[in-house]
Amino acid sequence: MLAVAGVVVLGAIMSILDVTVVNVAINDLAREFKTPLATIQWVATGYTLALATVIPITGWACARFGTKRLYMISLVLFVLGSTLAGFAWSAESLIFFRVLQGLGGGMIMPAGMTILTQAAGPQRVGQVMSIIGVPMLLGPITGPILGGWLVDDVSWRWIFFINLPIGIIALFLAGRILKADEPQPAERLDFIGLLLLSPGLASLIYGVARGAEERDFMLTEPLVFTAVGAVLVIGFVFRALSARNPLIDLRLLKRRSVAAASGTMVLFSIAFMGAMLLLPLYFQTVRAEGAMSAGLLLAPQGLGAMVTMPIGGKLTDRIGPGRVVLVGMAVVVLSVAAFAAVLGADTSYWTLGTVLFVMGLGMGMTMMPTMAAAIQTLVHDEVPRASTMLNIIQQVSASIGTAMMSVLLARQLSAELGDGSGGEIGSTEEVPPQIMEKIAGPMADAFQHTYWYAVGLIALAFLPALLLPRRKPEVTGVDAPMPMH
Numbered sequence: 411m412l413a414v415a416g417v418v419v420l421g422a423i424m425s426i427l428d429v430t431v432v433n434v435a436i437n438d439l440a441r442e443f444k445t446p447l448a449t450i451q452w453v454a455t456g457y458t459l460a461l462a463t464v465i466p467i468t469g470w471a472c473a474r475f476g477t478k479r480l481y482m483i484s485l486v487l488f489v490l491g492s493t494l495a496g497f498a499w500s501a502e503s504l505i506f507f508r509v510l511q512g513l514g515g516g517m518i519m520p521a522g523m524t525i526l527t528q529a530a531g532p533q534r535v536g537q538v539m540s541i542i543g544v545p546m547l548l549g550p551i552t553g554p555i556l557g558g559w560l561v562d563d564v565s566w567r568w569i570f571f572i573n574l575p576i577g578i579i580a581l582f583l584a585g586r587i588l589k590a591d592e593p594q595p596a597e598r599l600d601f602i603g604l605l606l607l608s609p610g611l612a613s614l615i616y617g618v619a620r621g622a623e624e625r626d627f628m629l630t631e632p633l634v635f636t637a638v639g640a641v642l643v644i645g646f647v648f649r650a651l652s653a654r655n656p657l658i659d660l661r662l663l664k665r666r667s668v669a670a671a672s673g674t675m676v677l678f679s680i681a682f683m684g685a686m687l688l689l690p691l692y693f694q695t696v697r698a699e700g701a702m703s704a705g706l707l708l709a710p711q712g713l714g715a716m717v718t719m720p721i722g723g724k725l726t727d728r729i730g731p732g733r734v735v736l737v738g739m740a741v742v743v744l745s746v747a748a749f750a751a752v753l754g755a756d757t758s759y760w761t762l763g764t765v766l767f768v769m770g771l772g773m774g775m776t777m778m779p780t781m782a783a784a785i786q787t788l789v790h791d792e793v794p795r796a797s798t799m800l801n802i803i804q805q806v807s808a809s810i811g812t813a814m815m816s817v818l819l820a821r822q823l824s825a826e827l828g829d830g831s832g833g834e835i836g837s838t839e840e841v842p843p844q845i846m847e848k849i850a851g852p853m854a855d856a857f858q859h860t861y862w863y864a865v866g867l868i869a870l871a872f873l874p875a876l877l878l879p880r881r882k883p884e885v886t887g888v889d890a891p892m893p894m895h
Contacts, residue, residue, distance in 0.1 A: 413587045414529050418522035420580040421485055424573050425515035428492070429457065430553025431569045432508075435561045442566060443501040452505045455619060460512025462611040462805060466657055468520040469798035470599050477528070477794070478588045481521040482581060487514025489577030496570035523797040525588060527785050552712070554690065558702030603657035606646035611802065614639025615809045622813035658802070659795045666877060668796065671784035672803055673874030674735065678776065679807035681867030684815030685746055688857055688864075689766070691819070696755055696853045710763045714770020722775035723782075731783035732880035734775050739875060741772025743868050750861035755850035783878045818863055822856035 432454055440450040471480050491511025498504035560568045617636030621627035627636065650656035663669045693704035718738075725734045748765045785796055827849060 411529065413583075415526060417580060417583045417587050418481075418526050420576065420583070421481065421488075421518045422522050424576055424580070425488060425518045427553050427556070428511070428515065428569075428573065429454070431557035431560070432457070435557055435566050435569055438561050438566050439501075439504070443504070445501040450501055453501075453508050455616065456505050457508045457512040457515070458619075458805075458809070459612045459616060460509045461516035462615050462802075463608045464513050464516035465520060465798060465802050465805065466607045466611070467599070467604060468517045468801075469658060469795040471517065472521060472524050472794035474599075476591045477521055477525045478584065478590050480517060481525060481588070482584050484514045484517040484521055485577055485581050485584065487511070488518060489573055489581075490514070492570045492573040492577070496567040496574075520794070520797045520801040523781075523801070524794045527793050527797065528591075529589075552705065554705030554708075555702050556705075558700065558705065562702070598655060600649075600653055600655060600657040603646055603649050603653060606642050606649055607657060610639050610642025610646060611806065612639070614643060615806065618809055618813045622816045627817075658799050659792070660799075662792065662796055662799065665787060667787045667879050668784045670874050670877035671731075671780050672800070674780050674783075674871050674878065675777075675800065675803050676807050677867060677871035677874065678739065678780070679804055680811035680814065681746075681864050681871065682742065682773070682777075682811070683808040684811030684867075685749075685861065685864035687812050687815050688819065688860060689749070689762075692753065692854070692857045696850050696857065707759065707763070708766065710767040711770040711773070714767040714772075715774035716770075718771045718774030719778065722779050725775075726779045726782050730879045730881040731779040731786070732875070732878035734779045735783070735875050735878055736872070738772045738775030738779065739868065739872060742769055742776060743865060745769035745772060746861055746868060747865050750858055750865055753854055753858045753861065755854040757854075780875075780878070787879070815860060815864065819856060819860045822859050823853060826852035826856045 436450060436454065439445075439453060443450065468480070475483070488511055491507050491509075491514060495504055495507040495511060498507055556572075557569055560566070560572070613635045617632045617634070617639055618627075620635065621629070621632035624632060627633065646657075647660060650658055650660040663672060690704045690708060693699040693707055699707065722734050722738065745765050745768050748768075749762075752761060752765070781800055784800060785793060
């Protein structure tokens with residue numbers, strides 16, 4: 411089981427790390443290709459949209475081609491796109507290769523989750539989810555550190571080339587360790603559902619991202635894309651509830667555990683992923699730290715999560731996810747409230763590090779046990795569809811959360827500074843000290859006020875979390891673990 415988990419985590423950490431590593435390099439890429447930030451931003455946005463486009467077909471592709479084969483195809487696409495991105499000669503070529511990379515990266519996580527959960531069986535789903543949650547938490551923390559070092563001391567090209575050796579190792583281990591499963595070609599691909607959901611998700615995420623970038627969701631471009639995306643997604647919902655073999659089986663939501671877990675994940679992801687945006691920006695703007703330093707200062711959160719993830723996984727399997735998630739969320743709410751209470755222009759880094767560590771402890775008992783709650787009650791063939799659905803929920807919720815918090819923060823900054831800046835957010839490393847002395851306090855107040863919004867949103871997530879199962883799952887013959895090499 412640990413060998414299978416190692417293969418899956420190796421692939422997942424590449425795809426997740428890549429998002430944050432590239433974000434650090436955006437300014438350098440704009441200078442390298444003499445391109446405006448609005449254009450080079452598509453290096454990040456194009457990757458995200460490719461993820462949203464390809465994730466919906468993962469459940470069908472797992473059944474059609476087999477999870478091992480699909481996982482290895484995803485790795486090949488990701489590594490190929492990454493290597494080509496490292497050789498990019500223009501902004502346009504880099505954006506194209508990033509989209510290719512995203513087509514592979516979007517399938518790595520749901521395919522990997524399916525491999526692990528099917529191999530473990532319901533009695534060990536909690537432990538399995540805690541293992542795959544490690545890269546999800548460490549990615550946003552280690553990404554800026556690794557990206558900052560590579561861009562500053564090596565070359566921007568190595569933020570892509572670094573995936574080549576890791577990918578080759580992951581491919582070799584996947585071929586040796588993962589058990590081949592038989593494809594099930596009986597179901598036809600739901601083309602109508604695909605034509606509704608993939609463009610719908612891409613349009614919705616793009617519209618929300620553009621609205622956040624412009625700090626006005628009612629402008630024509632973001633409004634049109636968001637509205638079109640929402641209409642297509644709603645159309646898909648009706649299609650999925652009536653089709654014989656839908657692209658994603660929304661009928662799984664009729665099960666209380668799946669519905670409760672999905673509702674909890676939507677609210678928690680919007681609030682928590684949005685809140686995770688705030689502290690790196692605080693370090694870079696209020697405290698004038700670089701990207702690499704900000705990443706190092708965030709490390710206590712990852713350490714805290716590493717402590718409780720294995721404990722939370724074992725408790726989920728023994729007593730059910732309901733109690734574990736409620737405790738974890740209570741710790742997270744208290745931690746975010748602590749930031750809202752103590753964050754200032756000169757708050758001790760020891761204090762912030764301690765609160766971050768405690769927040770990590772709560773996070774380790776929240777996200778992955780919530781996913782386990784949805785998957786524990788499913789039979790073997792339902793797992794790929796459920797893991798695909800959960801990955802889409804997480805991707806869309808995280809996009810909405812970061813967009814929402816960035817807009818709220820920008821408005822708070824405008825209100826506090828009152829200088830017509832419009833709440834522009836960026837690094838203040840080069841701002842003269844005498845100016846920083848005047849604006850640091852009001853800027854810190856803006857971050858404080860924004861954190862209170864996150865507290866309220868996370869508190870709302872308690873409502874669906876109360877419906878999560880509080881008993882360990884029953885084992886049936888169809889749910890028994892798959893044999894492994």
